[in-house]
Amino acid sequence: SHELTQPPSVSVSPGQTARITCSGDALAEQYAHWYQQKPGQAPVLAIYKDSERPSGISERFSGSSSGTIVTLTISGVQAEDEADYYCQSTDSSGTYRVVFGGGTKLTVL
């Protein structure tokens, strides 16, 4: 099976840079994607294919990949960025089985 591991929480002060990691063996071969979820709302795609940003997502959001670890970086963190963030990928079996990380709660101090 394919597992993705995220830190449960990350805390930063406003204006600082937040980095949220996601690790998993299959990430060496598969793309990762990131979703932002605010309380009571549906997830929203924030980054796709490791580092691509959908239209409408702030330029402060970026993604990177190195081996089996992908990183979501939020520059100049604002209060509105406080949310849960989930990485997502696919297992390497070729059957398109979707996998989510456990999620990271970003707290803006």
Add this chain to the structure above:
Amino acid sequence: EVQVVESGGGLVQPGGSLRLSCAASGFTVSSNYMSWVRQAPGKGLEWVSLTYTAGSTNYADSFQGRFAISRDSSKNTLYLQMNSLRAEDTAVYYCARFRVDFVVEPPAIYSDYWGQGTLVTVSS
């Protein structure tokens, strides 16, 4: 405008069944990869099932044989039939459109639209 709206959630007793619906607008369900993802109260996202454009389906191991995903092209609607429900199936169930980028290898699969979810509560 692309939109998906889930319905059919509610209170069901353990061992019971429920069918969720996901009505789509602004795109054609049968021409897209569609999925159900659930989120138990206070927990993370959990992928349930995916249906391919060709009509084949895929499930997370936990749901194989108990849940069934299907679609009705005439109604442009996705369904999730849930049987033998347990208390641990209590969750918000989201319908999501998934994009598959075949230009890259391996293909990249991610969701670009989600519904607002429908709550399923399994309790006696």
